[in-house]
Amino acid sequence: MAFGAFATAEPVAAPTPRKKSRIALFLLLPGILYLLVFFLAPLLSLVFTSLQTPSAIGDIGAYDYAFQWQNYLTVMELYWPNIIRSFGYATAATIAALLISYPLAYFIGVNLRRFPLLQSLALTLVIAPFFISFLLRTLAWKQILSDEGWLVSSLQTFSLLPPDAQLTGTPFSVIFGLTYNFIPFMTLPIYTSLERLDLRFVEAGSDLYASPWTTFRTVTIPLSMPGILSGTLLTFIPAAGDYINASRDFLGSVDTAMIGNVIEANFLVLQNYPAAAALSLLLMAAILVLVSFYVRRSGTEDLL
């Protein structure tokens, strides 16, 4: 989910669906089969892999099918700090992105309403980061935040940062990178719900002598809740699984490794496929629990 020009929208009114199951089947079958073979089956394959045990032959990367449930306990014991860190970083980045995005989305969706051209320009600016390589824009931040960079040295000159402090490789820079990279995922859905906000409700609030803050809290926020809900999901999910920002060559260090980094290392470097699979499934399960909780909160099962 890199580009995600995603946004909430009202459920579209379908023109009376007809029942012609043969045509429907013809239209659906290729795509659905594709997803069954290359999305669902791999997830099942992950379940089998997660229960494997190292092969008796002893080759690295050779595993036999078994029901080694122990694998789950092993990875949790070994990698619980990474698991907690992932969810901690992702939560912090989601909150930061929400705080940055909401006023921005409000400005574009409400204040720029009477200026369609400016509104289009503003939206283009919001999605502009999607058009430059994810890896390069993260590396750009690494260089801007680096110890030799003017930012760190000027912060040190004004004593805002201790002379021996560094920004890159710290949890701060990882959360900073995650926040930056996923802001558009947050801004767009909130913008879409605020763009549709009927300002007469807000005016009614002030007519009834509510303070601007009360009106905002009791009218604007609840009406933009669908956008906030999908924005937080769209930020949190990719942030929790991301391993580029936290990687050593980018904004992180060994001490900031997230669950994604561990899965990558186990799968691609150590060839410990069962561990990588078990961790992937744990991540997936945690996210599914979260999503279903969210879906229930938002009161609709209709996600697509």
Added chain:
Amino acid sequence: MTLQGGAVLTDAAATTPAAPRRTFRLGAGRWGLAAYSVIAFIFLLIPIVYTIVFSFNDYRRTNITWRAFTLENWTQLCNAQGVCSAFANSIFVGVVATVIATALGTMIAIALVRYRFRFRASTTLLLFLPMATPEVVLGAGLAAQFLAAGVAKGLGTIIIAHVMFCISFVVVTVRARVASLDPALEEAGRDLYGSPNQVFWRITFPLLLPGIMAAALLSFALSFDDFIITTFNSGPAVTFPKYIYTAAARGIPAEANVIASIVFFAAIIIVVAAQVSSAARRKRQLRQG
């Protein structure tokens, strides 16, 4: 909660309700909000400007500190070893994956809006799940599958992976367009003795085209920039993001910045053109209606 894609890109203003007569006043807060937003835009653009500026850097081994201005990186793009082939691979994968994903996704989108069938709810769930799954899980799952099946990884497996995660985004984007289509237009086609084939290709398809184009652009952008799923399923094949990831340890050549800048400007031109054409279409519709 409805997740909707793509539409934002091209039809943003089309969904805007008519501006209310009474201007909404937030007093001084409005200017504060404007200033805040300008700062936020600058923040969002910093790494982009950085990347473009450093594409003109006369770098030696690593492109980290500014040395001098040069156009050489732009004129001799392929000097840096492997950059051009990685770029070509990304374009190839992006185009093939986009064509397949757009075709499959468009068919599903039409079926979902137009037909009632059993397993509709499970189909919707199957389409939603890939978008709610972290990339690292999608990548590892497919890689585990290829490993079990003994499939050799390369450009082919990258394309398979990219089609898989693009389909859902295409469905979401095209679905909105199908839903807004007036069925009376197709009925008129049938009344005029158009065969189902003629009705589809002469009426339905042209009307869906803006949505399909938006979906294809989104799909290409997703594919072109994907690193995580790609790296699990690429084997020895190198795409542009994979090139950058490997180069990050030893130093990115400025030629990579050039390619990223070219892609950036191309995308901006496409988005602006789409907005201008949709604005022109709206104006035409207003004049006619």
